[in-house]
Amino acid sequence: MTVDVGICSTAHVNAEVYAALLSKLPSADLVGISGRNAERTRRYANSVGTAAMSHAELMRATDGVLVCSPTAIHGELIDLALQHDVAILCEKPLATSLTEAKSIRDRCEEQGAVAKMAMPIRYSRPMQRLKERYESGAVGDLLAVSGVNRGRMPGGWFVDPKLAGGGAVADHTDHIVDIVRWITGEEVTEVYAETDTRFYDIPVEDVNVLSMTLSNGASFLLDGSWSTPQKNPFWGDAEVDLVGSEATLSADCFGYRYSHVRDIGHDTHNESIYWGADPNNALLRAFVASIRGESTLAASFDDAVRTAAVIAAAYESVERGEPVDVTY
Amino acid sequence: MQRIVAVGSETAVRKHVERYRRFDDATVCGVVDADREPCVDEGVGFDDIDVPRYHSLSEVLQTTDGDVDGVDICGPGAAFVDALETALAVSTPVRCDPPVAFDAETFDRLVTASTESEGWILSHSPHRFSRMYERLHSAVESGGIGPIGVARIERAAPFDGPGWNVSYDGVSVVEGPVRTLCAVLAHDVDVLEWTFGPVERVFVRARAGGRYDHAHAVFAFRDGGRATVGTRWHRAETPAPRIGVEYSGKHGRLDFSEDDASTALREGSTPLAVDPPEDDCRGRALRAFIDRLGGSERPPTDVAPVTSSRVVVAARRSADENRPVTLAEESP
Numbered sequence: 001m002t003v004d005v006g007i008c009s010t011a012h013v014n015a016e017v018y019a020a021l022l023s024k025l026p027s028a029d030l031v032g033i034s035g036r037n038a039e040r041t042r043r044y045a046n047s048v049g050t051a052a053m054s055h056a057e058l059m060r061a062t063d064g065v066l067v068c069s070p071t072a073i074h075g076e077l078i079d080l081a082l083q084h085d086v087a088i089l090c091e092k093p094l095a096t097s098l099t100e101a102k103s104i105r106d107r108c109e110e111q112g113a114v115a116k117m118a119m120p121i122r123y124s125r126p127m128q129r130l131k132e133r134y135e136s137g138a139v140g141d142l143l144a145v146s147g148v149n150r151g152r153m154p155g156g157w158f159v160d161p162k163l164a165g166g167g168a169v170a171d172h173t174d175h176i177v178d179i180v181r182w183i184t185g186e187e188v189t190e191v192y193a194e195t196d197t198r199f200y201d202i203p204v205e206d207v208n209v210l211s212m213t214l215s216n217g218a219s220f221l222l223d224g225s226w227s228t229p230q231k232n233p234f235w236g237d238a239e240v241d242l243v244g245s246e247a248t249l250s251a252d253c254f255g256y257r258y259s260h261v262r263d264i265g266h267d268t269h270n271e272s273i274y275w276g277a278d279p280n281n282a283l284l285r286a287f288v289a290s291i292r293g294e295s296t297l298a299a300s301f302d303d304a305v306r307t308a309a310v311i312a313a314a315y316e317s318v319e320r321g322e323p324v325d326v327t328y
Numbered sequence: 329m330q331r332i333v334a335v336g337s338e339t340a341v342r343k344h345v346e347r348y349r350r351f352d353d354a355t356v357c358g359v360v361d362a363d364r365e366p367c368v369d370e371g372v373g374f375d376d377i378d379v380p381r382y383h384s385l386s387e388v389l390q391t392t393d394g395d396v397d398g399v400d401i402c403g404p405g406a407a408f409v410d411a412l413e414t415a416l417a418v419s420t421p422v423r424c425d426p427p428v429a430f431d432a433e434t435f436d437r438l439v440t441a442s443t444e445s446e447g448w449i450l451s452h453s454p455h456r457f458s459r460m461y462e463r464l465h466s467a468v469e470s471g472g473i474g475p476i477g478v479a480r481i482e483r484a485a486p487f488d489g490p491g492w493n494v495s496y497d498g499v500s501v502v503e504g505p506v507r508t509l510c511a512v513l514a515h516d517v518d519v520l521e522w523t524f525g526p527v528e529r530v531f532v533r534a535r536a537g538g539r540y541d542h543a544h545a546v547f548a549f550r551d552g553g554r555a556t557v558g559t560r561w562h563r564a565e566t567p568a569p570r571i572g573v574e575y576s577g578k579h580g581r582l583d584f585s586e587d588d589a590s591t592a593l594r595e596g597s598t599p600l601a602v603d604p605p606e607d608d609c610r611g612r613a614l615r616a617f618i619d620r621l622g623g624s625e626r627p628p629t630d631v632a633p634v635t636s637s638r639v640v641v642a643a644r645r646s647a648d649e650n651r652p653v654t655l656a657e658e659s660p
Contacts, residue, residue, distance in 0.1 A: 140538055141537060141538060143535040143536070143537050143538070143540055143541075143542050144533075144535050144542035144544070144560065146482070146544065146558050146560075148480075150576075192531050192546070192652065194531070194546050194548055194554045196477075196548075196552060196553070196554060198475065198476070198477035198478070198552060198553055198554075198578065199477045199576075199577075199578050200578075206477065207477055207478055207553075207554050209478065209546050209554050209556055211531055211533055211544065211546050213533070217535070218535065219533035219534075219535055219542065219544060221533075221544040221546075221556060221558055223478060223480055223556055225477065225478045225576070227477050227478045227576035227581070228576075228581075229576070229580050229581050232581070241560075243540050243542045243560045244538065244540065245537045245538020245539065245540060246538055246539065247539075247540075248540060248560060248562070321652065322651055322652065323531075323650060323651065323652075
């Protein structure tokens with residue numbers, strides 16, 4: 001039996017990716033795509049053979065929705081989903097502020113809703129093996145963590161501080177903080193942040209370097225800048241090194257790549273293509289499973305609140321020019 | 329013919345003596361064995377170096393009646409402050425690796441001593457003399473990637489040769505891992521400042537334990553841009569890759585990893601040196617020292633470069649006090 005799902009808003013760059021994957025997922029029926037921009041919504045919907053509709057129509061037609069709107073709109077769409085008792089898979093970050101993230105989490109918990117975060121890296125096989133190795137004790141005592149999650153600057157609403165809650169810090173802190181928390185069971189306790197706007201003429205930061213401390217005392221360095229050149233053959237990266245008393249383990253989420261050099265036309269000439277198991281596909285399968293009441297690895301809204309707390313601490317650190325404690 | 333005294337641990341001195349031998353205009357007139365924990369990784373004794381061996385630089389100066397043109401400290405100056413001060417006291421120029429000091433007091437004392445002396449200190453990282461870094465530097469300088477946004481360096485080994493981790497073990501036993509790791513950071517700071525201008529602010533965290541030590545630093549440059557340097561050092565095994573460097577600017581990105589260099593010539597899985605010793609990065613650093621000794625001009629400052637060591641002093645303070653340190657606070 002299939003589950004009816006829909007994509008709520010086409011504003012996020014991942015909406016198109018999710019639409020393509022959901023349209024092929026045997027366990028799901030992509031019943032529609034909703035959005036305020038009717039033309040873009042229709043175009044997206046047509047490209048995968050589904051219906052374009054309003055948000056309210058979509059909520060009435062589905063068992064679960066992927067919320068792919070600008071971050072500032074998440075709360076409004078999640079409330080609509082709660083009114084219709086629809087399961088939620090929300091793009092990160094959950095909200096533009098820690099206070100709003102907590103409020104959304106609490107509203108969902110009160111209603112007992114199925115509410116998960118779109119954290120595909122938890123479904124990355126290298127990351128899953130890293131977790132297994134870490135839990136087996138292979139690393140020993142964790143001394144330090146190093147991570148990167150750089151990417152191309154996405155533009156659009158992502159660089160509007162009111163809609164996105166910030167720039168590269170808001171966009172590219174979540175994944176690696178979430179995966180390190182998930183793998184190690186440790187929380188981020190302190191953040192020192194260096195940010196700047198160096199690559200683009202935009203009103204938000206595109207440099208995002210965080211030096212953190214974990215609850216066991218390990219240090220944690222993360223570069224989440226929008227520093228990947230627009231013409232880079234691959235969009236970005238997601239890597240984690242765990243340095244321990246016994247060993248260092250490294251995982252590269254998108255390490256499986258081959259290159260494609262095109263020698264015709266005027267489009268992109270050189271592209272790297274990921275050929276490993278697709279974490280987005282596994283994320284969507286898990287969301288469908290969670291609608292059915294099956295347990296999954298998915299990140300909860302409480303996980304999202306914890307990464308939102310790290311993001312808030314990072315911005316506070318920039319303002320104060322010193323390391324700050326993370327308040328959850 | 330420039331008469332050089334080489335001061336340092338056995339392994340480092342042997343490498344430098346090998347290079348000086350290939351220069352026509354230099355000779356090593358004495359070596360000062362500063363080994364605290366003798367290294368045996370190469371299986372060859374120190375005595376096979378056909379050069380008089382001494383216990384201190386003072387002993388060399390006494391024995392040779394001061395007939396020494398330059399002192400080459402084969403390692404970070406900070407590990408051999410006595411030799412630095414002895415050389416400056418008799419107005420003899422010194423070459424060493426950065427940093428020249430780990431604390432502000434020693435740093436200020438050395439800067440003062442060099443100012444008052446006819447001697448001077450050259451403390452560039454040998455990385456500056458590698459062809460790889462030269463190409464990166466010139467690419468940035470010519471505007472190849474535009475203004476820097478983020479530079480990122482990952483380093484699991486500071487120097488050439490497969491025995492590096494053995495020497496780290498020896499040094500870290502005496503100096504402590506945080507100080508040793510800051511000595512490693514000094515090389516990257518030197519190259520970063522050379523390429524992107526002065527560092528304005530630094531924040532460092534360091535951890536030590538078990539077989540691994542780790543430190544990371546976050547830098548803000550005075551002209552904008554940020555950099556991270558992450559080091560991890562295993563006591564017994566060589567992590568791979570040993571080095572990764574990436575400079576991302578407004579108009580593009582430059583990067584290299586150890587794989588770029590180690591694939592040039594291999595024997596099985598072991599990379600082999602391609603450059604002859606006198607023309608590798610260390611050989612070229614020594615060549616620059618000899619040329620400076622033979623020239624009529626002093627370096628542009630009495631300690632050159634002076635700022636990379638200042639940044640390391642600030643880095644130590646940041647690690648100790650868990651706060652960012654702005655370099656203006658570190659001015660001598």
